[in-house]
Amino acid sequence: MFMEEELGKDIVDGKIVDFSKMSIEELREMKEKLKKQEKAILDKINKELEQDDDELGL
Amino acid sequence: MEEQKKKTEGQEKETAEQTAEQINFLQLLKDLAKTQAQLAKINAQLVIKEGHDKINGVIDSTKAELEKQAKKFGANLEKAEKDYRNNNASKKGILEEYREALKDIKDSYENLMKDALDEKSKLEAAEQKIMAKQKQKQIEIKKARKEFAEKEKALKAEIHEATQKGDLKNAKQKIEELEQLKSNSKINLLETQNKMLQNKRENYRKLIEKVDEDYEKYIKDMKDEIDKANEDKNDKLSIIPKQNLFQKIMGSMFSKINGTKKFTQTVIGSLQSKITTLKEEKIPQIKKKIYQGREDFSNKIQNEKAKIEEVVQSMAMDCATKLVALEVKSKEKATNAKNAVVQGAKKVEDTAKQIAAGVAVTVASTVKSTVDKGKRTFKDVVGKGYELKMNFIQKAQDRLAEKQLEINKKMQILNPEKQSQSKGMEK
Numbered sequence: 001m002f003m004e005e006e007l008g009k010d011i012v013d014g015k016i017v018d019f020s021k022m023s024i025e026e027l028r029e030m031k032e033k034l035k036k037q038e039k040a041i042l043d044k045i046n047k048e049l050e051q052d053d054d055e056l057g058l
Numbered sequence: 059m060e061e062q063k064k065k066t067e068g069q070e071k072e073t074a075e076q077t078a079e080q081i082n083f084l085q086l087l088k089d090l091a092k093t094q095a096q097l098a099k100i101n102a103q104l105v106i107k108e109g110h111d112k113i114n115g116v117i118d119s120t121k122a123e124l125e126k127q128a129k130k131f132g133a134n135l136e137k138a139e140k141d142y143r144n145n146n147a148s149k150k151g152i153l154e155e156y157r158e159a160l161k162d163i164k165d166s167y168e169n170l171m172k173d174a175l176d177e178k179s180k181l182e183a184a185e186q187k188i189m190a191k192q193k194q195k196q197i198e199i200k201k202a203r204k205e206f207a208e209k210e211k212a213l214k215a216e217i218h219e220a221t222q223k224g225d226l227k228n229a230k231q232k233i234e235e236l237e238q239l240k241s242n243s244k245i246n247l248l249e250t251q252n253k254m255l256q257n258k259r260e261n262y263r264k265l266i267e268k269v270d271e272d273y274e275k276y277i278k279d280m281k282d283e284i285d286k287a288n289e290d291k292n293d294k295l296s297i298i299p300k301q302n303l304f305q306k307i308m309g310s311m312f313s314k315i316n317g318t319k320k321f322t323q324t325v326i327g328s329l330q331s332k333i334t335t336l337k338e339e340k341i342p343q344i345k346k347k348i349y350q351g352r353e354d355f356s357n358k359i360q361n362e363k364a365k366i367e368e369v370v371q372s373m374a375m376d377c378a379t380k381l382v383a384l385e386v387k388s389k390e391k392a393t394n395a396k397n398a399v400v401q402g403a404k405k406v407e408d409t410a411k412q413i414a415a416g417v418a419v420t421v422a423s424t425v426k427s428t429v430d431k432g433k434r435t436f437k438d439v440v441g442k443g444y445e446l447k448m449n450f451i452q453k454a455q456d457r458l459a460e461k462q463l464e465i466n467k468k469m470q471i472l473n474p475e476k477q478s479q480s481k482g483m484e485k
Contacts, residue, residue, distance in 0.1 A: 008103065010096050019103045024111060031100045034093055041090045042263075045189055048083065052196040053252070 067472050074465045076197050081458050083193045084451050087186050091447040094182055098175055098443060102436035105171050105277060109164035112281050116288045117157050124153075124325060133321035142326060152326055152333075159336045160284055166341075166348045167280035171273060172439045173352050177359050178269045179443025184421040185262040186447055190454060191417065192255040199248045206243050213239065241384045247413060250377035254370055254417045261366045265359070272355065283344060287336055370414055378409035421446070 008020030012030070019027065128135040139151045148155070213236045220229035382405045 008099070010099060012096065019099055022103070024104065024107050027100055027104050027107065031097065031104070034097045034100065038090065038093045038097060041086060041093060045083075045086055045090070048086070049189070049192055049196070049256075052193070053256075055200075 063472060067469070070465050070468050070472070074462065074469075076200075077458050077461050077465065080193060080197070081455060081462075084190065084455050084458070087189060087451050088448070090186065091182075091444065091451060094179075094447070095440065095444040098179065098440040101171075101175060101273060102440055105168055105280075106436070108277055109161075109168070109280060109284075112284045113157060113160045113164060116160060116284060117153055120156060120288070120329070121153060124329075127325045128321055131321035131325070132317035134318055135321075138318055138322050138326055141322065152329055155333050156329065159333050159341065160287060162337075162341050163283050163287065163344055164280060166345050167276060167283070168436075170348050170352050170355065171276050171280075172434055172436060173355055174269055174273045174276065175436070176434075176439045176443065177355075178266060178273070179439070179446060180421050181262055181266045181269065181359075183443070183446045183450065184419050185259060185266065187419045187421065187450060188255050188259045188262065188417075190451075191419065192252060192259065195248060195252045195255060195416075199245065199252060202244050202248055206239070206245060209239055210236065246381060246384075247377065247416075250373065251413060251416045254373045254413075257373065258366055258370060258417060258419075261369070265362050265366070268362075269359070287340065370417060371410070374410040374413040375406070377413055378406045382406045382409055 008018050010017060010019065012034075017030075019030070022030065125135055128138065139153070143149055143151050146155075150158070213232055217229050217232045217236070220226070220232060385405070
């Protein structure tokens, strides 16, 4: 699983990226992008849980 | 018989749909955990790179300053560095020594940032457990409401029927049963637990965002601290005071006599004494400050978690008070038990505990003391955090997959013809 991978490497948008080879600016940009991605998933989860609440009339 | 079979089949189908819904929900949590692991890797890389960049910048400017001063003294920097290395017990050059001292500051800050990353992962894992629990709770509420509605409908029909027949004894008994059904209903309890989970989840999210802000602040503090060390050094290195043209010409001529020796004594000497002060005085102070910072961070997180739990306890007490009051009222009506109210207080406490236990989330807490955290790499911290989340999600998914298999088996027993037909269709 994860531990077999390097700390620097990962797959983002289907491409292997090596974070250790990125500049600070590139890392900051990637961080922003992933934060947006994280927020989108959190929003989806919130929506699903809220939807259930609405269905239950809570 | 056929009606019962249809009812069971309907129930199993509904459970199968809910299980599939939960599996899909867990997939969302998996996606979240993966994105958060990537963010953790980037955060780790940012600290490493920001620190390296800062140190490289300082060393480059120091080297440029040394070259400038060497020129003024007509000295050979490389020769001075070689002499320094040969006369030094560690056999390291002055710039190498300076780099190591600055790296010591960076490494100390990295420990604080590993704490923050570690804690952030644990808070995220707790948040995800709460999410999964909330999803489960909502399914329980749906089920409880459906069961309640069915029983209520049946009892009301029986009351109506008994009243129509003039069987008042039976009607009264069914009314009491209906009262009991209402007071024993789990719906209120489950709904409160759902609200408690929602509240807990929102507070955990706020805490995670605070840790994120702390993390960025620590990166800035680390860079500022390295800058501060450099600023002090520059003050000492600029040893040649402002001079007029004549002084400059004369000074330039005199300083070049025995230049390398003078350069080593004054410029290299002042940098060396600066490094010694850094190692012996400043770095221990910085380490002490960071050690305290780690303790403060750990305490802050523990306090914030305790506050979240306090809100949970208070909501549990409110709910328990209402539930027990309902139960006492019902008991008084049904059996006229005199001591029902007296028993109430203890009952409220027990019920509150039971309610709170239903929303409890266990995630290995942060090591309280910074002393026994041992030596950890960023890879250890990021990997541990990822596994913590994935293990729980995977276990939950496996349990649900087993449940799905069981439902399929039951459906096959209930309706063997349909199952074999669908298999035939697949072929």
